[in-house]
Amino acid sequence: MAPSAHGPADRDAAVLTLTDVRIHNDAADTELVHGVSLRLVRGGVVGIVGESGSGKSLTCKAVLGVLPQHVEVSGGSIELLGRDVAGLSRQEWTALRGNSISAVFQDPASYLNPSIRVGKQVQEVLRIKQGLSRAAAKQRAIELLDAVHLRDPDYVYEQYVHELSGGMLQRVLIAIAISLEPEVLIADEATTALDTTVQAGILDLLVELKDRIGLSLVVVSHDLAVVAQLCDEVLVMRDGHVVEQGATSEILHAPQHEYTRLLVAEHEQYGLSGSATGPHPPVPVSVPASVPVPASVPVSVSVPEPRSSTVPESAEPVLRVDGLGVHFGRGRGRKQALEDASLVIRPGETVGVIGESGAGKSTLARAVLGLVRVSAGSVHVAGRDITHLSGRDRRAFGRDGVVQYVFQDPLRSLDPEHTVATSVAEPLRIRGGLDRAAIDDAVRRQFRAVRLDESLLDRFPGELSGGQRQRVAIARALISSPRLLILDEPVSALDSANRVAILELLRELRSTIDVAMLFISHDLGSVAGISDRTIVLYRSRIVEAGDTSRIVTAPAHPYTRLLVGSAPTLSSGPTDRVQRERLRAGLFVS
Amino acid sequence: MSAPPPALTAPPSARRGVVAHRIGRAVASTARLLAIFVPVFLLGTFLTYLLGHLSGRSPAYLQLGDAASPQAVAAIEHKWGLDRPFLVQYGDWLGSVLHGDLGTSWYNGLSVAHALGQRAAITLSAAGVALVLGIVFGFLFGALAAHFHTRWPDRAITTFTTAISVLPPFIVGIGLAAVFAVGLQILPAAGYVPIQAGLGPWLSHLILPAIALSFDTAADVARQLRNGLVSAYRGNYVTGAIVRGLGPRRIFFVHVLRNGIAPALAVLGLKFPNLLGGAVIIEAIFGLSGYGVYASQAAVRGDVPAVQGVLVVSVILVVVFNLLVNIVLNRVTPDADRGV
Numbered sequence: 001m002a003p004s005a006h007g008p009a010d011r012d013a014a015v016l017t018l019t020d021v022r023i024h025n026d027a028a029d030t031e032l033v034h035g036v037s038l039r040l041v042r043g044g045v046v047g048i049v050g051e052s053g054s055g056k057s058l059t060c061k062a063v064l065g066v067l068p069q070h071v072e073v074s075g076g077s078i079e080l081l082g083r084d085v086a087g088l089s090r091q092e093w094t095a096l097r098g099n100s101i102s103a104v105f106q107d108p109a110s111y112l113n114p115s116i117r118v119g120k121q122v123q124e125v126l127r128i129k130q131g132l133s134r135a136a137a138k139q140r141a142i143e144l145l146d147a148v149h150l151r152d153p154d155y156v157y158e159q160y161v162h163e164l165s166g167g168m169l170q171r172v173l174i175a176i177a178i179s180l181e182p183e184v185l186i187a188d189e190a191t192t193a194l195d196t197t198v199q200a201g202i203l204d205l206l207v208e209l210k211d212r213i214g215l216s217l218v219v220v221s222h223d224l225a226v227v228a229q230l231c232d233e234v235l236v237m238r239d240g241h242v243v244e245q246g247a248t249s250e251i252l253h254a255p256q257h258e259y260t261r262l263l264v265a266e267h268e269q270y271g272l273s274g275s276a277t278g279p280h281p282p283v284p285v286s287v288p289a290s291v292p293v294p295a296s297v298p299v300s301v302s303v304p305e306p307r308s309s310t311v312p313e314s315a316e317p318v319l320r321v322d323g324l325g326v327h328f329g330r331g332r333g334r335k336q337a338l339e340d341a342s343l344v345i346r347p348g349e350t351v352g353v354i355g356e357s358g359a360g361k362s363t364l365a366r367a368v369l370g371l372v373r374v375s376a377g378s379v380h381v382a383g384r385d386i387t388h389l390s391g392r393d394r395r396a397f398g399r400d401g402v403v404q405y406v407f408q409d410p411l412r413s414l415d416p417e418h419t420v421a422t423s424v425a426e427p428l429r430i431r432g433g434l435d436r437a438a439i440d441d442a443v444r445r446q447f448r449a450v451r452l453d454e455s456l457l458d459r460f461p462g463e464l465s466g467g468q469r470q471r472v473a474i475a476r477a478l479i480s481s482p483r484l485l486i487l488d489e490p491v492s493a494l495d496s497a498n499r500v501a502i503l504e505l506l507r508e509l510r511s512t513i514d515v516a517m518l519f520i521s522h523d524l525g526s527v528a529g530i531s532d533r534t535i536v537l538y539r540s541r542i543v544e545a546g547d548t549s550r551i552v553t554a555p556a557h558p559y560t561r562l563l564v565g566s567a568p569t570l571s572s573g574p575t576d577r578v579q580r581e582r583l584r585a586g587l588f589v590s
Numbered sequence: 591m592s593a594p595p596p597a598l599t600a601p602p603s604a605r606r607g608v609v610a611h612r613i614g615r616a617v618a619s620t621a622r623l624l625a626i627f628v629p630v631f632l633l634g635t636f637l638t639y640l641l642g643h644l645s646g647r648s649p650a651y652l653q654l655g656d657a658a659s660p661q662a663v664a665a666i667e668h669k670w671g672l673d674r675p676f677l678v679q680y681g682d683w684l685g686s687v688l689h690g691d692l693g694t695s696w697y698n699g700l701s702v703a704h705a706l707g708q709r710a711a712i713t714l715s716a717a718g719v720a721l722v723l724g725i726v727f728g729f730l731f732g733a734l735a736a737h738f739h740t741r742w743p744d745r746a747i748t749t750f751t752t753a754i755s756v757l758p759p760f761i762v763g764i765g766l767a768a769v770f771a772v773g774l775q776i777l778p779a780a781g782y783v784p785i786q787a788g789l790g791p792w793l794s795h796l797i798l799p800a801i802a803l804s805f806d807t808a809a810d811v812a813r814q815l816r817n818g819l820v821s822a823y824r825g826n827y828v829t830g831a832i833v834r835g836l837g838p839r840r841i842f843f844v845h846v847l848r849n850g851i852a853p854a855l856a857v858l859g860l861k862f863p864n865l866l867g868g869a870v871i872i873e874a875i876f877g878l879s880g881y882g883v884y885a886s887q888a889a890v891r892g893d894v895p896a897v898q899g900v901l902v903v904s905v906i907l908v909v910v911f912n913l914l915v916n917i918v919l920n921r922v923t924p925d926a927d928r929g930v
Contacts (some may be wrong), residue, residue, distance in 0.1 A: 099835060105826065107826065110827065124844070125834050129834075176834060
């Protein structure tokens with residue numbers, strides 16, 4: 001049981017204090033974190049923002065005493081509940097963890113034992129640490145699963161990790177983390193890689209737990225908006241340095257450091273602000289005149305200008321999908337991956353596809369490419385029915401390069417053994433008819449078009465940054481002058497700066513060359529920032545389609561409204577939470 | 591009251607179905623294993639019988655020698671039923687095998703099943719003790735090496751297991767006999783005493799051949815277990831368990847061992863045939879009249895029913911052992927329950 005005799009005098013007592021904490025890698029003799037100081041008061045929330053490698057996760061690991069081998073705290077002090085953790089023995093650490101401090105991380109599935117039912121793992125902690133009997137521990141475990149709003153806790157209790165979704169698993173992990181009523185909970189990228197709507201649910205749960213059981217939270221994320229939503233105080237980290245630290249509102253509205261400004265700007269350009277789910281006045285902003293701020297914050301939805309020069313309605317569509325159905329498996333294992341999907345993309349148009357994982361986004365793209373068997377409906381590309389091409393026709397169609405594809409992870413979609421120039425040239429070489437010099441010329445032209453320096457031509461993918469690699473992938477896709485470019489989560493694996501840069505590039509390419517785009521993403525901000533029209537997929541069906549500005553400002557379907565309301569923004573308040581709860585309830589009924 | 595969760599992709603409520611579903615799945619996975627067992631058994635016996643048939647051996651030459659007249663050969667082959675079509679002979683033989691009748695030796699006319707039954711006890715004793723030694727020492731060394739990962743005990747164990755895994759059992763056997771039986775004279779060099787005569791004498795006769803046989807198994811199990819445990823220790827769920835405040839012992843036994851043991855168990859399934867095969871040589875060195883010696887003698891004599899009998903028993907032993915390994919594997923790591 002956690003000591004709970006905290007009088008009102010303790011209200012402002014710090015539960016966790018870091019004083020100039022430095023972390024050093026002894027094997028490489030380099031300092032990884034150059035001094036982090038923070039003070040977390042009871043019931044408070046401190047956020048740490050930064051990209052991978054910034055030292056934010058190492059700082060958390062130091063607080064939990066789980067730094068990797070050869071990495072140790074080389075300076076400063078960490079005080080947990082008034083106690084310096086530096087001299088703790090292994091037994092003392094074991095007693096402290098779980099009881100006073102706990103944590104949840106990114107990729108919840110990997111943080112549970114795959115061979116033991118999840119309920120047993122909740123029960124285990126209660127049995128071992130609190131000495132409860134099996135029956136009592138099980139009962140308490142089910143109460144905890146209920147407390148984190150898992151529908152049907154008895155059912156969840158009996159499942160294995162591979163039988164539950166990421167959002168459900170994160171709830172299970174939160175249930176374990178709070179089971180011994182610790183004072184401090186560290187949420188290290190706890191919602192990263194979850195669907196937007198699921199992420200909002202987890203964040204709402206953390207806020208609720210903080211209020212209900214008096215948790216103090218350390219929230220770590222690469223996403224400024226996630227941290228902004230929850231935290232009173234924010235630390236911005238980069239390369240092991242705290243570049244900016246202060247109250248959340250100050251950081252958001254008057255960012256001092258260049259990097260913080262970049263993070264804020266990203267949300268202005270490719271984020272959503274405010275809430276479309278209900279009336280929600282923007283946070284009043286007072287920007288000191290001395291601070292150069294790019295634009296007023298928060299911004300309204302940034303949707304591309306409706307391009308007046310669009311092709312006439314009568315033009316033959318680049319892509320026409322009619323009543324498309326795709327299913328996998330058969331009999332009882334049959335799963336409908338896409339049902340009755342219809343859409344049209346005209347020349348030069350950009351259409352966004354958004355939906356949670358498993359909604360059928362990639363299935364749609366793969367059906368257009370002929371990579372999956374279509375069970376109903378038809379696909380026409382540039383007027384040609386390609387639904388049921390024979391193997392040979394399919395290959396010929398592929399060689400023509402009318403439709404090209406850009407994957408999420410450029411490192412895995414580029415051959416690591418080929419120079420990037422070779423990879424980009426490949427679509428031309430397999431078509432034949434061009435000599436070496438002509439191909440070389442075309443590759444250089446493509447490199448310039450995607451703003452890559454020609455000095456990178458002979459590099460291997462492993463030698464380039466993530467953003468450069470994705471430019472290479474786009475160059476390879478564009479070299480065969482496709483009519484349609486399918487981009488499947490092209491910016492999801494990139495960090496903030498590169499995400500913005502790639503989206504800018506795509507916007508630019510769209511205006512300079514005549515190519516239509518099908519832009520798939522789970523991130524509404526990216527989709528809204530680039531698409532003329534947007535299609536919303538939910539549970540294998542298109543539930544809404546229309547002009548992007550309309551979808552974002554006046555979503556009709558409950559799922560779209562939840563999605564718009566869930567997008568992390570730099571300014572959102574408790575009203576949104578209530579709205580979301582209502583929408584979730586509505587979706588369950590329907 | 592709390593509002594419903596946002597788990598939009600949650601499976602439908604199926605509380606009542608859970609138990610039935612679990613039982614159904616256990617039955618299904620066992621049925622799947624059996625479905626593998628039957629074709630493997632049929633194919634194994636078929637190939638076994640086909641090999642005997644293709645060898646062109648006949649009891650006539652064994653009994654009559656070179657001076658046999660064609661009529662006498664035909665008479666004897668008719669007596670043994672060898673003039674019938676191959677598939678009829680196979681069906682007949684398989685039927686008897688299923689009833690526990692492995693036929694009659696061409697060499698001495700005795701029941702193969704009976705002769706094997708007596709000798710199998712010796713071989714299985716040696717292989718069984720070797721298996722136990724291999725498991726015990728393999729797991730001990732593997733767990734120690736993983737625990738002291740990259741430190742000197744790990745390196746010492748890795749060197750040792752690499753060295754012993756390349757020593758053939760007959761070399762080890764001769765070496766052991768030279769040291770413990772001839773040099774120190776604390777263990778018998780040859781012979782076999784049934785277990786009914788006492789556990790001590792039985793074990794003292796078996797221990798040297800069993801040790802010789804077990805080296806390879808112990809080394810491979812140790813190496814697989816070490817690697818399995820080391821990679822399991824890298825799992826995030828171990829970090830998760832530490833953060834929850836579980837102690838190192840519990841983390842090892844409950845979380846790491848369970849997820850790191852699968853490769854070692856799988857290797858055990860592969861090693862079992864080696865133990866049976868190695869017994870042939872080891873029995874010759876230690877003067878055990880086990881089934882390995884019986885097999886080699888029968889093969890030299892061209893006693894086809896005896897060789898077939900040995901092979902059928904081996905096939906059954908190996909397949910049953912692998913079946914057990916797979917059932918254990920499915921129980922230990924249910925997430926890997928995707929058939930054999």
